[in-house]
Amino acid sequence: MAKLNINGTVRDVEVEPDTPLLWVIREQVGLTGTKYGCGIAQCGACSVHINDEVQRSCSIRVGDVQASDRIITIEGLSADASHPVQKAWAAIDVPQCGYCQSGQIMAAAALLKRMPKPTDKDIDEAMTNICRCGTYQRIRAAVHMAANGTSRT
Amino acid sequence: MKKTIRGKAAKLSRRTFIVGSAAASGGLALGFNLPGFGSAVAQTASEGTEVNAWVLVKPDDACVIRVARSEMGQGTITGLVQLVAEELECDWKKVKAEQVTPGQNLARKRVWGEMSTGGSRGIRTSEDYVRRGGAAARILLLQAAAEEWKVPVGELTVAEGVVTHTPSGRSSSYGKLAAAAAKLEAPDPKAIKLKDPKDWKVAGKPMKRIDTADKLDGSKIYGVDIKLPGMLCAAIKDCPVFGGKVASYDEAKIAGRPGVRKVVKVKDTAVAVVADTWWRAKTALDALPIVWDEGPNASVSSASIAEQLKEGLGASVSNGDRQNGDALKAIETAAKKVEAVYSTPFLAHATMEPMNATVRLSADKAEVWVPTQNAEASLAALSEGSGVPLAKCEAYRTDLGGGFGRRGGTQDYVHQAVEIAKELPGIPIKLIWTREEDQAHDFFRPISQCRLAAGLDASGNLTGLHARVSGQSINATLNPAGIVNGKDRRQLQGLWAEPGDAQLGYTVPNLLIEYVMRNTHVPVGPWRGVNTNQNAVYMECFMDEVARAAGKDPLDFRRALMGGHPKHLAVLNAAAEKGDWGKPLPAGVHRGIAQFMGYGSYSAAVAEVSVSDRGQLRVHRMVLALDCGHAVNPDQIAAQVEGSVAYGLTAMLYGECRVRDGRMVDLNFDTYPIMRLAEMPKVETVIVPSGDFWGGVGEPTISVVTPAVLNAIHAATGKPVRQLPLKNVRLV
Numbered sequence: 051m052a053k054l055n056i057n058g059t060v061r062d063v064e065v066e067p068d069t070p071l072l073w074v075i076r077e078q079v080g081l082t083g084t085k086y087g088c089g090i091a092q093c094g095a096c097s098v099h100i101n102d103e104v105q106r107s108c109s110i111r112v113g114d115v116q117a118s119d120r121i122i123t124i125e126g127l128s129a130d131a132s133h134p135v136q137k138a139w140a141a142i143d144v145p146q147c148g149y150c151q152s153g154q155i156m157a158a159a160a161l162l163k164r165m166p167k168p169t170d171k172d173i174d175e176a177m178t179n180i181c182r183c184g185t186y187q188r189i190r191a192a193v194h195m196a197a198n199g200t201s202r203t
Numbered sequence: 204m205k206k207t208i209r210g211k212a213a214k215l216s217r218r219t220f221i222v223g224s225a226a227a228s229g230g231l232a233l234g235f236n237l238p239g240f241g242s243a244v245a246q247t248a249s250e251g252t253e254v255n256a257w258v259l260v261k262p263d264d265a266c267v268i269r270v271a272r273s274e275m276g277q278g279t280i281t282g283l284v285q286l287v288a289e290e291l292e293c294d295w296k297k298v299k300a301e302q303v304t305p306g307q308n309l310a311r312k313r314v315w316g317e318m319s320t321g322g323s324r325g326i327r328t329s330e331d332y333v334r335r336g337g338a339a340a341r342i343l344l345l346q347a348a349a350e351e352w353k354v355p356v357g358e359l360t361v362a363e364g365v366v367t368h369t370p371s372g373r374s375s376s377y378g379k380l381a382a383a384a385a386k387l388e389a390p391d392p393k394a395i396k397l398k399d400p401k402d403w404k405v406a407g408k409p410m411k412r413i414d415t416a417d418k419l420d421g422s423k424i425y426g427v428d429i430k431l432p433g434m435l436c437a438a439i440k441d442c443p444v445f446g447g448k449v450a451s452y453d454e455a456k457i458a459g460r461p462g463v464r465k466v467v468k469v470k471d472t473a474v475a476v477v478a479d480t481w482w483r484a485k486t487a488l489d490a491l492p493i494v495w496d497e498g499p500n501a502s503v504s505s506a507s508i509a510e511q512l513k514e515g516l517g518a519s520v521s522n523g524d525r526q527n528g529d530a531l532k533a534i535e536t537a538a539k540k541v542e543a544v545y546s547t548p549f550l551a552h553a554t555m556e557p558m559n560a561t562v563r564l565s566a567d568k569a570e571v572w573v574p575t576q577n578a579e580a581s582l583a584a585l586s587e588g589s590g591v592p593l594a595k596c597e598a599y600r601t602d603l604g605g606g607f608g609r610r611g612g613t614q615d616y617v618h619q620a621v622e623i624a625k626e627l628p629g630i631p632i633k634l635i636w637t638r639e640e641d642q643a644h645d646f647f648r649p650i651s652q653c654r655l656a657a658g659l660d661a662s663g664n665l666t667g668l669h670a671r672v673s674g675q676s677i678n679a680t681l682n683p684a685g686i687v688n689g690k691d692r693r694q695l696q697g698l699w700a701e702p703g704d705a706q707l708g709y710t711v712p713n714l715l716i717e718y719v720m721r722n723t724h725v726p727v728g729p730w731r732g733v734n735t736n737q738n739a740v741y742m743e744c745f746m747d748e749v750a751r752a753a754g755k756d757p758l759d760f761r762r763a764l765m766g767g768h769p770k771h772l773a774v775l776n777a778a779a780e781k782g783d784w785g786k787p788l789p790a791g792v793h794r795g796i797a798q799f800m801g802y803g804s805y806s807a808a809v810a811e812v813s814v815s816d817r818g819q820l821r822v823h824r825m826v827l828a829l830d831c832g833h834a835v836n837p838d839q840i841a842a843q844v845e846g847s848v849a850y851g852l853t854a855m856l857y858g859e860c861r862v863r864d865g866r867m868v869d870l871n872f873d874t875y876p877i878m879r880l881a882e883m884p885k886v887e888t889v890i891v892p893s894g895d896f897w898g899g900v901g902e903p904t905i906s907v908v909t910p911a912v913l914n915a916i917h918a919a920t921g922k923p924v925r926q927l928p929l930k931n932v933r934l935v
């Protein structure tokens with residue numbers, strides 16, 4: 051039994067404490083926007099925010115999460131895809147297959163919260179999620195766009 | 204969420220799809236239930252009037268355009284909808300897409316044509332009939348207006364879904380005309396004159412993708428996200444050594460673990476655990492002691508495979524060749540001789556979404572929910588495995604979290620899910636592979652080596668060229684019928700003499716190209732770009748070696764051999780120009796160039812790289828030129844080119860699936876790394892569509908990425924790189 055605060059709602063989940071947070075979010079809570087890609091903290095498809103920091107939820111045991119920890123998943127990033135990162139992603143048509151993009155968007159949103167005007171080097175260091183479709187060039191452009199509130203030139 | 208569609212039984216209303224409740228019955232067998240879907244691209248037939256198979260018009264003038272091909276990120280849905288919409292003359296802002304199911308396609312005598320999505324064929328082999336489908340719908344809608352107003356159809360004009368009769372000042376919209384149009388006799392598609400692409404307004408333009416919205420908020424449902432009432436989840440382990448079997452397993456050891464419902468032996472080679480959640484299934488499977496009978500291949504290793512291929516380089520039998528003149532003699536008698544041996548490893552597709560399928564077998568129906576590049580192959584696998592006749596099977600396609608050739612004809616994961624579901628009738632079973640299983644049981648990019656030799660005359664002209672590829676055959680694994688009289692042409696893709704698809708762009712007076720088949724126990728299959736990637740590395744890197752030996756500029760040297768191949772040459776020139784070939788570079792930065800053809804399209808690349816004193820490579824900039832004939836969506840073509848650079852560079856830098864004790868060694872992204880954002884060069888895409896053919900887009904440009912970079916490294920270090928991946932190579 052664990053108490054989790056996900057997207058502002060506190061819920062009780064019945065699950066073994068060593069279950070990764072990713073699978074609790076997907077299977078017990080039923081929010082499937084957060085994805086499984088590797089299970090070993092390599093790819094970032096499972097990225098969520100915990101207390102405003104981006105974390106790879108496949109590698110966090112649910113038993114180690116406190117009821118006071120604020121977990122935000124892609125579904126809770128904004129009510130209507132209006133977060134500047136989501137808007138920039140739409141404006142630049144970043145996604146290809148889209149499977150990695152929940153994680154990419156969560157990583158970018160956490161970066162901009164920490165660093166509102168990141169340089170290319172900051173983006174290199176922060177955006178380490180894998181995109182197998184290779185949308186990296188557009189991710190970089192979209193992070194800059196979200197930071198500057200500019201539109202595509 | 205449950206929706207059932209059915210057509211009314213009467214003849215004329217075959218064109219009308221009705222959305223009813225799940226309890227609705229009767230009518231044409233088009234109904235399907237799709238609980239759990241929430242997609243920007245509708246997965247069920249929408250309310251409205253079917254004007255023809257491709258176009259459904261809603262009362263509010265929205266046009267729903269049907270798509271048969273699969274979407275895996277390559278933008279095919281948007282491109283195909285653009286082509287239909289162009290001829291339909293509808294309002295682009297009100298366009299929606301809807302994917303058809305293979306069961307519907309079968310029931311309607313394959314009215315939507317082929318559904319298989321591979322070989323960069325999505326647009327190039329369906330553009331003609333989808334455009335005719337859009338045009339036929341337009342003709343019917345105009346005809347309906349002409350009949351209603353009793354005016355000649357020639358006096359009507361149409362724009363953005365509004366039909367106008369200027370002489371009388373009347374106008375009407377598609378939404379109002381659709382019901383009447385649906386009752387009219389369809390025009391002969393062959394008699395329809397399609398628009399000249401010069402007049403395109405929607406096609407050929409960089410329209411935004413129509414399937415982006417639900418990729419931004421987590422609402423898109425991929426195969427792994429399917430939820431069905433009463434569903435159970437399964438995890439699976441297939442014998443790690445290909446060709447091995449399950450000897451035994453001790454089910455008692457996992458009895459009583461939470462949520463576990465069943466342990467299933469799958470086809471002698473695999474064991475699956477079924478539980479209420481996937482994580483419980485996966486962890487129970489991890490805890491299950493399994494003894495494998497590893498079979499005859501348990502001692503095969505990368506080293507033994509390398510020896511096997513090396514032997515093929517000198518063998519006397521060839522499994523396919525092309526030749527003109529006498530290359531061996533020309534090289535033997537040349538003033539200067541150049542020789543090299545190259546090799547490329549097995550590679551995994553590593554789609555971000557691992558293999559998965561959800562199957563439900565009920566008394567009179569078999570269903571599968573699956574991300575697939577070939578929905579008809581999924582349907583066939585379902586029917587074959589379950590024994591349920593095709594007419595009572597249906598496959599519901601989710602968009603794919605990556606395909607790259609892995610999710611095509613084989614459908615091994617569907618076969619597995621069916622076997623598990625057979626043990627639990629009526630219960631939907633969602634099978635998801637771990638990343639480790641995905642890496643262990645791929646159909647890998649075939650491994651090969653290539654020995655090349657060239658002869659130069661005293662002035663540095665190429666007089667003879669010999670290339671011999673020794674390696675594994677995709678056809679031997681997947682399509683033995685493709686090997687004719689021992690010859691397997693597919694492995695020489697990109698080196699062919701014939702124009703039109705994957706032709707070598709050089710004319711060499713004495714040329715011999717051979718393939719020697721050396722198969723291993725590792726299953727192989729098409730991997731985005733298939734054999735063009737390896738063959739381009741061999742041909743294009745060696746071309747640079749020969750140019751250097753001739754003391755010539757690599758671009759000039761190539762140009763001299765390309766007079767008979769104007770389209771290849773034009774693309775090479777476009778890349779060279781945009782890539783500033785021959786212009787000064789900052790200190791320490793070097794350029795490389797390459798060109799190749801595949802999937803009916805011509806590609807070329809210029810790479811700018813630097814190599815540090817410690818051998819650290821940095822790829823700064825890549826310019827890629829592509830002639831794909833017609834450019835349906837230039838922005839999405841650019842996206843595919845950018846993606847192809849990442850896919851190609853990942854293979855070049857890191858890609859290698861090692862074999863030890865008969866099994867794959869590299870089972871996750873820790874030892875099978877994927878390139879990340881920090882390593883992505885600036886990519887510039889130059890599209891030079893010559894407008895007189897239709898070529899592919901998703902695959903062709905990968906082939907030139909690695910050779911352009913390797914040639915730039917050669918320029919930087921003075922040493923050729925002949926072995927991949929670079930992580931194993933000391934550059935200085």
Ligand code: FES
Nearest residue numbers: 087088089094108
């Ligand atoms: S699934 Fe968590 S990092 Fe890959």
Ligand code: FES
Nearest residue numbers: 147148181182183
């Ligand atoms: S968009 Fe497909 S993996 Fe990133």
